[in-house]
Amino acid sequence: MMRKTALCLNEGCGEWVDKRHLEDHRRSCPYRRARKCPFFDCGRWIEAERIERHVDSCKFGSRVECEWCFRQIAQPDMAAHRLRCLVRPRGDNKDN
Numbered sequence: 001m002m003r004k005t006a007l008c009l010n011e012g013c014g015e016w017v018d019k020r021h022l023e024d025h026r027r028s029c030p031y032r033r034a035r036k037c038p039f040f041d042c043g044r045w046i047e048a049e050r051i052e053r054h055v056d057s058c059k060f061g062s063r064v065e066c067e068w069c070f071r072q073i074a075q076p077d078m079a080a081h082r083l084r085c086l087v088r089p090r091g092d093n094k095d096n
């Protein structure tokens, strides 16, 4: 029979969890990821859920404005941001 399980994506965990419990599991997963602040001079490890907040306020941060959505993005994240920017122009630019 089919079981609705999902794989916990935290590296090193690899546990199959009932989908209903996945959120709970992620929150308490012993392998949940901390992410490194992208700013080289800072380099602190921050819990994944808090990394965006931290990056926004990191005093080591230099930010650049996205030319498409005008959000201030941490410079090291810009390449990644451009790939998923919500207002990213599509390939077919038929301007004027």
Ligand SMILES: [Zn+2]
Pocket: 008, 009, 010, 013, 014, 015, 025, 026, 029, 030, 031, 032
């Ligand atoms: Zn896990």
Ligand SMILES: [Zn+2]
Pocket: 037, 038, 039, 042, 043, 044, 054, 055, 058, 059, 060
């Ligand atoms: Zn930082």
Ligand SMILES: [Zn+2]
Pocket: 066, 067, 068, 069, 070, 071, 081, 082, 085, 086, 087
């Ligand atoms: Zn953008």
